[in-house]
Amino acid sequence: MPYRKSKEEIVDKGNYEDHAEILEQYSAEDYPYYEANKVPNFVKYQEEVGWLDEMEKYWGKDWGSQGIGRLTDVAVRYPMPHEVHPMWSDDSAYFMAPKEFPSIEEIRTNHDMMTDILKEEGVNLHWWEFDFPPEGPHGLLKRTMSNIGLVINGGAIMPRAAAPWIRGRTRHAMQCYVEMGIPILLTIHGHGIHEIGATQWLAENIWMTYLSTDGNQEAIDQITPVMRASGVEHIQVTRPPGPHESFSWRDGHCMHLDMWFAPVDIGLVLLYPGFCDYETQRWLKSQNVEIIEVSEKEQRESFPCNLIILEPGKVMINGAAKETIKNLESRGIETISVDFDYAKSYGGGIKCATSFLRRDEGPHIEELGEGPAH
Incomplete structure (x- = not known):
C-alpha cells in the first residue's frame, strides 16, 4: 500500500x-x-x-533462509563506481581496503559470472537498487554489497554496522526488503553492533554468530529472543581475533564468521582454524561435526569459506581455492567454481555479494549425529 x-x-x-x-x-x-x-x-x-x-x-511468500536447505531466492546488488573510489585506497588501513582496486568493469564481470550460475541453478534473483551515491550518517558508504540483513523464518533482522563508512546501509536495504514484502522483525539499536548477514547456520535450528569488532553482546542480547521465536534451539557464539592499530590480510578476514567457517553438508563444515576459538572447535566435535581444514595460503588468497551452500552437499565456491575444492570433492561435496578474484577485492567473497532470502526447510539439530550425507 x-x-x-x-x-x-x-x-x-x-x-x-x-x-x-x-x-x-x-x-x-x-x-x-x-x-x-x-x-x-x-x-x-x-x-x-x-x-x-x-x-x-x-x-506473499514464506520468506526465511534459516538452515542449509535448498536455496531458492537471493537478493543481489550490482557493483557501483563508488566502491572503487580512490579515497578507500588512499588510507587502506582506516578503510581496510586494498592499495589498488581492479576496475569496476572487471569486478562486474566476476559478479555477472556469479549471478549467471545462480540462475542456472534455479535460484530466483531479486535485484536491489540503492540511492546513488549511497550515503550513511557519516558520508559516502564504502560498499553496498547485498549481504546486509539476515532473513530468518518470518522476516528480516537488520544490522547496525561497526565501521562508520558502512553505517547507513541498513536504511537502504530495509527499503528493499519492505518493497519485496519481507517484514522487519528487528533492527539492532542502542549501542548494539552486529553485521548479522555474516553469520552462519549449522542446521535449521542452530545459528552460529560471533563477538568481534563487528558484533557485541548487546546486539546478541537483542537478537536472541527473536531467534528463539523463529525456532532456534542453540546459539553458538564464536570469538575470533581482531586488529589493534596496524592492518594486515588477517584483519580483513577474521571479523566475520562467514569468512572462515561454512557448512557444506549436514554435519560437515569448512573451517580455517587460525581464526576459530578452541571452544567452538571443541563444541563442533562434541556435536559430531566433521571439519575440513582450509590452509593459510588459500585463506589468504581466496577465503574459500565465503561460499554459497546451494543445498546440503552442493556449494558454489571461489575457483581459485583449488586445494579446498579437491578436499571437498574427496568428501563427496559437489562444487561449482566461479572466478571471483577481482570482485573479492572490493569488499568480500561470494556470500558477501548475496543476501539469502529463502530456503526450503533443511536438516535439524537432531540430524547432526547422523553425520554427512555424502
Whole structure:
C-alpha cells in the first residue's frame, strides 16, 4: 500500500455499492475459530495461530533462509563506481581496503559470472537498487554489497554496522526488503553492533554468530529472543581475533564468521582454524561435526569459506581455492567454481555479494549425529 503525504492524495474509494461485488466475497466464516454471536476465541488466537501460519497469505511468500536447505531466492546488488573510489585506497588501513582496486568493469564481470550460475541453478534473483551515491550518517558508504540483513523464518533482522563508512546501509536495504514484502522483525539499536548477514547456520535450528569488532553482546542480547521465536534451539557464539592499530590480510578476514567457517553438508563444515576459538572447535566435535581444514595460503588468497551452500552437499565456491575444492570433492561435496578474484577485492567473497532470502526447510539439530550425507 503506497504511503501518502496528505489526505488529498488518497484516491476516493467511493461508497460500498461501487465495490459490492468484491466486498461481498467475504464472510464471517473466513475467520479462524469463528462462532456466531460469541466474542473471538482469544486463547486459540494466541496459542494456535502463529506468525508463520499467516505469513505467506499476508506477505506473499514464506520468506526465511534459516538452515542449509535448498536455496531458492537471493537478493543481489550490482557493483557501483563508488566502491572503487580512490579515497578507500588512499588510507587502506582506516578503510581496510586494498592499495589498488581492479576496475569496476572487471569486478562486474566476476559478479555477472556469479549471478549467471545462480540462475542456472534455479535460484530466483531479486535485484536491489540503492540511492546513488549511497550515503550513511557519516558520508559516502564504502560498499553496498547485498549481504546486509539476515532473513530468518518470518522476516528480516537488520544490522547496525561497526565501521562508520558502512553505517547507513541498513536504511537502504530495509527499503528493499519492505518493497519485496519481507517484514522487519528487528533492527539492532542502542549501542548494539552486529553485521548479522555474516553469520552462519549449522542446521535449521542452530545459528552460529560471533563477538568481534563487528558484533557485541548487546546486539546478541537483542537478537536472541527473536531467534528463539523463529525456532532456534542453540546459539553458538564464536570469538575470533581482531586488529589493534596496524592492518594486515588477517584483519580483513577474521571479523566475520562467514569468512572462515561454512557448512557444506549436514554435519560437515569448512573451517580455517587460525581464526576459530578452541571452544567452538571443541563444541563442533562434541556435536559430531566433521571439519575440513582450509590452509593459510588459500585463506589468504581466496577465503574459500565465503561460499554459497546451494543445498546440503552442493556449494558454489571461489575457483581459485583449488586445494579446498579437491578436499571437498574427496568428501563427496559437489562444487561449482566461479572466478571471483577481482570482485573479492572490493569488499568480500561470494556470500558477501548475496543476501539469502529463502530456503526450503533443511536438516535439524537432531540430524547432526547422523553425520554427512555424502
